[in-house]
Amino acid sequence: MDVRFRRVPNFLIFAGMSAALFTCLFSGLNDSTSISSGVTLVMVSAGIAVGFAALFPLYALRAMGAGDVKLMMMVGAFLGPLQTLGVVVLTFLAGGVLAFVMALWQRSFRQLATNLRFMLTTSAVRAAGGDSPRFEPLAQTAGRMPYAVAIAAGVVLQLILVRSGGWALS
Template identity: 65%
Template sequence: MNIGLAALIGALAFAVVTDIRHARVPNLLVALGTVAAGLYHGISVYGGGVLHVLSGSIGLISLLEGMMVGFVCLLPLYALRAMGAGDVKLMMMVGAFLGPLQTLGVVVLTFAAGGALAIVMALWQRSLRQVASNLRFLLTTYAVRATGGTGPELEPLQQTAGRMPYAVAIAAGTLLQLILVRSGGWALS
Protein backbone atom coordinates (compact mmCIF):
# COMPACT_ATOMS: atom_id res chain seq x y z
CA MET A 1 0.00 0.00 0.00
CA ASN A 2 1.39 3.40 -0.94
CA ILE A 3 1.62 6.31 1.48
CA GLY A 4 -1.08 8.33 -0.31
CA LEU A 5 -3.61 5.51 -0.08
CA ALA A 6 -2.71 4.94 3.57
CA ALA A 7 -3.24 8.65 4.32
CA LEU A 8 -6.61 8.64 2.52
CA ILE A 9 -7.84 5.51 4.31
CA GLY A 10 -6.62 6.81 7.67
CA ALA A 11 -8.37 10.16 7.19
CA LEU A 12 -11.60 8.44 6.12
CA ALA A 13 -11.48 6.06 9.10
CA PHE A 14 -11.04 8.98 11.50
CA ALA A 15 -13.88 10.87 9.77
CA VAL A 16 -16.21 7.88 10.10
CA VAL A 17 -15.47 7.48 13.80
CA THR A 18 -15.96 11.18 14.58
CA ASP A 19 -19.10 11.42 12.45
CA ILE A 20 -20.67 8.45 14.21
CA ARG A 21 -19.64 9.57 17.70
CA HIS A 22 -19.99 13.35 17.45
CA ALA A 23 -22.18 13.88 14.36
CA ARG A 24 -19.55 16.01 12.63
CA VAL A 25 -16.47 15.85 10.44
CA PRO A 26 -13.70 18.04 11.91
CA ASN A 27 -12.36 20.83 9.70
CA LEU A 28 -8.85 20.13 10.96
CA LEU A 29 -9.06 16.55 9.69
CA VAL A 30 -10.20 17.71 6.26
CA ALA A 31 -7.47 20.38 6.14
CA LEU A 32 -4.73 17.95 7.17
CA GLY A 33 -5.98 15.36 4.67
CA THR A 34 -6.00 17.92 1.87
CA VAL A 35 -2.48 19.05 2.78
CA ALA A 36 -1.36 15.39 2.82
CA ALA A 37 -2.86 14.93 -0.65
CA GLY A 38 -1.03 18.03 -1.88
CA LEU A 39 2.27 16.85 -0.45
CA TYR A 40 1.82 13.37 -1.90
CA HIS A 41 1.01 14.66 -5.38
CA GLY A 42 3.67 17.37 -5.15
CA ILE A 43 6.59 15.06 -4.36
CA SER A 44 5.60 11.70 -5.87
CA VAL A 45 6.58 10.49 -9.30
CA TYR A 46 3.82 10.89 -11.87
CA GLY A 47 1.54 7.82 -11.99
CA GLY A 48 -2.02 6.60 -11.97
CA GLY A 49 -3.09 8.05 -8.62
CA VAL A 50 -3.42 6.55 -5.17
CA LEU A 51 -5.98 3.88 -6.12
CA HIS A 52 -4.05 2.33 -9.00
CA VAL A 53 -1.61 -0.49 -8.52
CA LEU A 54 1.02 1.69 -10.21
CA SER A 55 0.42 4.54 -7.81
CA GLY A 56 1.87 7.96 -8.18
CA SER A 57 1.05 11.62 -8.50
CA ILE A 58 -1.83 12.82 -10.64
CA GLY A 59 -0.47 16.37 -10.56
CA LEU A 60 -1.67 19.46 -8.77
CA ILE A 61 -4.10 20.49 -11.53
CA SER A 62 -5.92 17.14 -11.27
CA LEU A 63 -5.90 17.54 -7.48
CA LEU A 64 -7.78 20.85 -7.83
CA GLU A 65 -10.14 19.37 -10.44
CA GLY A 66 -10.91 16.46 -8.11
CA MET A 67 -11.72 18.86 -5.29
CA MET A 68 -14.02 20.81 -7.60
CA VAL A 69 -15.87 17.65 -8.69
CA GLY A 70 -16.42 16.69 -5.05
CA PHE A 71 -17.66 20.18 -4.24
CA VAL A 72 -19.98 20.57 -7.23
CA CYS A 73 -21.54 17.11 -6.83
CA LEU A 74 -22.37 17.43 -3.12
CA LEU A 75 -23.14 21.16 -2.86
CA PRO A 76 -26.79 20.78 -3.98
CA LEU A 77 -27.42 18.29 -1.15
CA TYR A 78 -25.89 20.73 1.33
CA ALA A 79 -28.08 23.53 -0.07
CA LEU A 80 -31.14 21.33 0.55
CA ARG A 81 -29.85 20.60 4.07
CA ALA A 82 -29.68 16.91 3.18
CA MET A 83 -26.06 16.80 4.38
CA GLY A 84 -23.67 18.89 6.37
CA ALA A 85 -20.83 21.09 5.18
CA GLY A 86 -18.33 18.66 6.70
CA ASP A 87 -19.52 15.95 4.31
CA VAL A 88 -18.99 18.26 1.32
CA LYS A 89 -15.51 19.17 2.57
CA LEU A 90 -14.71 15.49 3.17
CA MET A 91 -15.62 14.69 -0.44
CA MET A 92 -13.40 17.57 -1.56
CA MET A 93 -10.54 16.02 0.43
CA VAL A 94 -11.19 12.67 -1.26
CA GLY A 95 -11.13 14.51 -4.59
CA ALA A 96 -7.73 15.98 -3.72
CA PHE A 97 -6.35 12.46 -3.43
CA LEU A 98 -8.10 10.98 -6.47
CA GLY A 99 -8.53 13.57 -9.21
CA PRO A 100 -11.69 14.35 -11.19
CA LEU A 101 -12.65 11.07 -12.88
CA GLN A 102 -12.11 8.83 -9.87
CA THR A 103 -13.85 11.38 -7.64
CA LEU A 104 -16.87 11.20 -9.93
CA GLY A 105 -16.81 7.41 -9.53
CA VAL A 106 -16.64 7.81 -5.75
CA VAL A 107 -19.59 10.23 -5.82
CA VAL A 108 -21.73 7.76 -7.80
CA LEU A 109 -20.80 4.89 -5.46
CA THR A 110 -21.27 7.12 -2.39
CA PHE A 111 -24.81 7.97 -3.47
CA ALA A 112 -25.56 4.26 -3.85
CA ALA A 113 -23.99 3.49 -0.45
CA GLY A 114 -25.84 6.44 1.09
CA GLY A 115 -29.16 5.18 -0.23
CA ALA A 116 -28.53 1.72 1.16
CA LEU A 117 -27.42 3.21 4.48
CA ALA A 118 -30.53 5.39 4.63
CA ILE A 119 -32.80 2.37 4.16
CA VAL A 120 -30.91 0.37 6.81
CA MET A 121 -31.06 3.29 9.27
CA ALA A 122 -34.77 3.88 8.58
CA LEU A 123 -35.47 0.23 9.30
CA TRP A 124 -33.26 0.28 12.41
CA GLN A 125 -34.88 3.46 13.76
CA ARG A 126 -38.33 2.36 12.66
CA SER A 127 -38.80 5.54 10.67
CA LEU A 128 -39.36 4.06 7.22
CA ARG A 129 -42.89 5.49 7.17
CA GLN A 130 -41.52 9.03 7.72
CA VAL A 131 -38.90 8.52 5.01
CA ALA A 132 -41.60 7.38 2.55
CA SER A 133 -43.82 10.33 3.52
CA ASN A 134 -40.96 12.79 3.01
CA LEU A 135 -40.09 11.28 -0.36
CA ARG A 136 -43.72 11.43 -1.49
CA PHE A 137 -43.92 15.09 -0.38
CA LEU A 138 -40.74 16.03 -2.25
CA LEU A 139 -41.79 14.27 -5.46
CA THR A 140 -45.34 15.65 -5.35
CA THR A 141 -44.14 19.20 -4.72
CA TYR A 142 -41.61 18.90 -7.54
CA ALA A 143 -44.22 17.53 -9.96
CA VAL A 144 -46.82 20.19 -9.11
CA ARG A 145 -44.33 23.03 -9.54
CA ALA A 146 -42.96 21.57 -12.76
CA THR A 147 -46.43 21.19 -14.35
CA GLY A 148 -47.46 24.65 -13.15
CA GLY A 149 -44.71 26.26 -15.15
CA THR A 150 -42.64 27.38 -12.19
CA GLY A 151 -39.13 26.20 -11.66
CA PRO A 152 -38.63 23.30 -9.30
CA GLU A 153 -37.75 24.58 -5.86
CA LEU A 154 -37.02 22.01 -3.23
CA GLU A 155 -37.29 23.33 0.27
CA PRO A 156 -35.95 21.59 3.37
CA LEU A 157 -38.43 19.34 5.11
CA GLN A 158 -39.95 20.45 8.39
CA GLN A 159 -39.91 16.95 9.86
CA THR A 160 -37.00 14.66 9.05
CA ALA A 161 -36.61 10.96 9.63
CA GLY A 162 -33.27 11.36 11.40
CA ARG A 163 -29.62 12.17 10.87
CA MET A 164 -27.25 9.89 9.03
CA PRO A 165 -23.45 9.86 9.39
CA TYR A 166 -22.68 10.42 5.72
CA ALA A 167 -18.93 9.97 6.23
CA VAL A 168 -19.76 6.24 6.34
CA ALA A 169 -21.23 6.44 2.84
CA ILE A 170 -18.27 8.48 1.56
CA ALA A 171 -15.81 5.94 2.98
CA ALA A 172 -17.81 3.06 1.51
CA GLY A 173 -17.94 4.76 -1.90
CA THR A 174 -14.18 5.35 -1.79
CA LEU A 175 -13.43 1.73 -0.85
CA LEU A 176 -15.77 0.46 -3.58
CA GLN A 177 -13.96 2.70 -6.07
CA LEU A 178 -10.63 1.24 -4.90
CA ILE A 179 -11.90 -2.31 -5.39
CA LEU A 180 -13.36 -1.56 -8.82
CA VAL A 181 -10.25 0.29 -10.03
CA ARG A 182 -7.95 -2.48 -8.86
CA SER A 183 -10.14 -5.15 -10.49
CA GLY A 184 -10.31 -3.25 -13.77
CA GLY A 185 -14.08 -3.56 -13.93
CA TRP A 186 -15.14 0.09 -13.70
CA ALA A 187 -15.24 2.72 -16.42
CA LEU A 188 -14.67 5.59 -13.95
CA SER A 189 -11.05 4.84 -13.15
Protein backbone atom coordinates in the same frame (compact mmCIF):
# COMPACT_ATOMS: atom_id res chain seq x y z
CA MET B 1 -16.13 10.87 14.67
CA ASP B 2 -19.13 11.24 12.35
CA VAL B 3 -20.79 8.09 13.69
CA ARG B 4 -20.36 9.09 17.30
CA PHE B 5 -20.61 12.89 17.27
CA ARG B 6 -22.12 13.64 13.82
CA ARG B 7 -19.11 15.85 13.02
CA VAL B 8 -16.18 15.64 10.63
CA PRO B 9 -13.44 17.73 12.30
CA ASN B 10 -11.74 20.40 10.21
CA PHE B 11 -8.29 19.36 11.42
CA LEU B 12 -8.78 15.93 9.79
CA ILE B 13 -9.87 17.58 6.54
CA PHE B 14 -6.88 19.93 6.67
CA ALA B 15 -4.49 17.05 7.36
CA GLY B 16 -5.96 15.04 4.48
CA MET B 17 -5.80 17.95 2.04
CA SER B 18 -2.21 18.63 3.10
CA ALA B 19 -1.31 14.97 2.57
CA ALA B 20 -2.90 15.01 -0.88
CA LEU B 21 -1.01 18.15 -1.84
CA PHE B 22 2.24 16.77 -0.44
CA THR B 23 1.71 13.53 -2.37
CA CYS B 24 1.01 15.49 -5.54
CA LEU B 25 4.08 17.68 -5.22
CA PHE B 26 6.59 15.05 -4.16
CA SER B 27 5.34 11.75 -5.61
CA GLY B 28 7.34 11.95 -8.83
CA LEU B 29 10.68 12.47 -7.04
CA ASN B 30 11.36 8.81 -6.22
CA ASP B 31 10.21 6.73 -9.17
CA SER B 32 7.67 6.66 -11.94
CA THR B 33 5.96 3.50 -10.71
CA SER B 34 4.36 5.35 -7.82
CA ILE B 35 0.58 4.98 -7.66
CA SER B 36 0.11 8.73 -7.75
CA SER B 37 2.85 9.59 -10.24
CA GLY B 38 0.25 10.81 -12.74
CA VAL B 39 -1.45 13.12 -10.25
CA THR B 40 -0.84 16.77 -10.99
CA LEU B 41 -1.87 19.94 -9.23
CA VAL B 42 -4.54 20.44 -11.91
CA MET B 43 -5.94 16.96 -11.18
CA VAL B 44 -5.96 17.69 -7.43
CA SER B 45 -7.81 20.97 -8.02
CA ALA B 46 -10.28 19.37 -10.44
CA GLY B 47 -10.97 16.54 -7.97
CA ILE B 48 -11.64 19.06 -5.22
CA ALA B 49 -14.00 20.96 -7.55
CA VAL B 50 -15.93 17.79 -8.47
CA GLY B 51 -16.30 16.83 -4.80
CA PHE B 52 -17.55 20.31 -3.97
CA ALA B 53 -19.92 20.57 -6.95
CA ALA B 54 -21.45 17.17 -6.26
CA LEU B 55 -22.29 17.64 -2.59
CA PHE B 56 -22.69 21.38 -2.08
CA PRO B 57 -26.27 21.46 -3.42
CA LEU B 58 -27.23 18.91 -0.75
CA TYR B 59 -25.59 21.09 1.89
CA ALA B 60 -27.51 24.11 0.58
CA LEU B 61 -30.74 22.13 1.02
CA ARG B 62 -29.65 21.18 4.54
CA ALA B 63 -29.66 17.53 3.54
CA MET B 64 -26.06 17.07 4.72
CA GLY B 65 -23.43 18.86 6.72
CA ALA B 66 -20.50 20.97 5.59
CA GLY B 67 -18.08 18.37 6.95
CA ASP B 68 -19.40 15.84 4.44
CA VAL B 69 -18.83 18.29 1.59
CA LYS B 70 -15.29 19.00 2.79
CA LEU B 71 -14.65 15.25 3.19
CA MET B 72 -15.67 14.63 -0.43
CA MET B 73 -13.41 17.51 -1.50
CA MET B 74 -10.53 15.81 0.34
CA VAL B 75 -11.31 12.53 -1.44
CA GLY B 76 -11.24 14.47 -4.71
CA ALA B 77 -7.81 15.87 -3.85
CA PHE B 78 -6.45 12.33 -3.66
CA LEU B 79 -8.31 10.73 -6.56
CA GLY B 80 -8.75 13.42 -9.21
CA PRO B 81 -11.96 14.34 -11.05
CA LEU B 82 -12.95 11.09 -12.79
CA GLN B 83 -12.32 8.89 -9.79
CA THR B 84 -14.16 11.38 -7.58
CA LEU B 85 -17.14 11.29 -9.91
CA GLY B 86 -17.20 7.51 -9.52
CA VAL B 87 -16.94 7.86 -5.73
CA VAL B 88 -19.86 10.31 -5.75
CA VAL B 89 -22.09 7.89 -7.68
CA LEU B 90 -21.16 4.99 -5.41
CA THR B 91 -21.52 7.19 -2.31
CA PHE B 92 -25.06 8.12 -3.30
CA LEU B 93 -25.87 4.43 -3.73
CA ALA B 94 -24.27 3.56 -0.39
CA GLY B 95 -26.07 6.52 1.22
CA GLY B 96 -29.41 5.26 -0.05
CA VAL B 97 -28.77 1.81 1.38
CA LEU B 98 -27.56 3.33 4.66
CA ALA B 99 -30.64 5.61 4.88
CA PHE B 100 -32.95 2.63 4.29
CA VAL B 101 -31.18 0.52 6.94
CA MET B 102 -31.13 3.37 9.46
CA ALA B 103 -34.83 4.11 8.86
CA LEU B 104 -35.67 0.49 9.55
CA TRP B 105 -33.37 0.39 12.58
CA GLN B 106 -34.79 3.60 14.08
CA ARG B 107 -38.34 2.68 13.09
CA SER B 108 -38.70 5.86 11.08
CA PHE B 109 -39.33 4.28 7.68
CA ARG B 110 -42.84 5.74 7.50
CA GLN B 111 -41.43 9.29 7.95
CA LEU B 112 -38.76 8.57 5.33
CA ALA B 113 -41.39 7.41 2.82
CA THR B 114 -43.63 10.41 3.61
CA ASN B 115 -40.74 12.84 3.10
CA LEU B 116 -39.72 11.19 -0.17
CA ARG B 117 -43.30 11.26 -1.47
CA PHE B 118 -43.65 14.94 -0.48
CA MET B 119 -40.39 15.95 -2.18
CA LEU B 120 -41.19 14.10 -5.40
CA THR B 121 -44.81 15.28 -5.53
CA THR B 122 -44.03 18.96 -4.97
CA SER B 123 -41.19 18.80 -7.46
CA ALA B 124 -43.45 17.17 -10.09
CA VAL B 125 -46.21 19.75 -9.50
CA ARG B 126 -43.72 22.59 -9.94
CA ALA B 127 -42.35 21.02 -13.11
CA ALA B 128 -45.86 20.50 -14.52
CA GLY B 129 -46.67 24.14 -13.81
CA GLY B 130 -43.66 25.29 -15.80
CA ASP B 131 -41.59 26.18 -12.74
CA SER B 132 -38.19 24.65 -12.15
CA PRO B 133 -38.37 21.57 -9.93
CA ARG B 134 -36.59 22.10 -6.62
CA PHE B 135 -36.46 20.41 -3.28
CA GLU B 136 -37.31 22.44 -0.20
CA PRO B 137 -35.83 21.60 3.21
CA LEU B 138 -38.24 19.41 5.17
CA ALA B 139 -39.85 20.51 8.42
CA GLN B 140 -39.60 17.02 9.93
CA THR B 141 -36.82 14.61 9.03
CA ALA B 142 -36.52 10.88 9.48
CA GLY B 143 -33.26 11.35 11.41
CA ARG B 144 -29.65 12.32 10.92
CA MET B 145 -27.23 9.98 9.23
CA PRO B 146 -23.42 9.83 9.50
CA TYR B 147 -22.79 10.38 5.77
CA ALA B 148 -19.02 9.94 6.20
CA VAL B 149 -19.80 6.21 6.40
CA ALA B 150 -21.43 6.35 2.96
CA ILE B 151 -18.48 8.37 1.60
CA ALA B 152 -16.03 5.81 2.99
CA ALA B 153 -18.06 2.99 1.41
CA GLY B 154 -18.08 4.86 -1.91
CA VAL B 155 -14.30 5.28 -1.81
CA VAL B 156 -13.70 1.62 -0.99
CA LEU B 157 -16.12 0.44 -3.70
CA GLN B 158 -14.52 2.80 -6.25
CA LEU B 159 -11.03 1.52 -5.48
CA ILE B 160 -12.15 -2.10 -5.64
CA LEU B 161 -13.98 -1.61 -8.94
CA VAL B 162 -11.11 0.27 -10.56
CA ARG B 163 -8.55 -2.28 -9.33
CA SER B 164 -10.64 -5.16 -10.67
CA GLY B 165 -11.19 -3.45 -14.02
CA GLY B 166 -14.96 -3.43 -13.57
CA TRP B 167 -15.54 0.33 -13.65
CA ALA B 168 -15.17 2.60 -16.66
CA LEU B 169 -14.17 5.77 -14.79
CA SER B 170 -10.44 5.34 -14.46
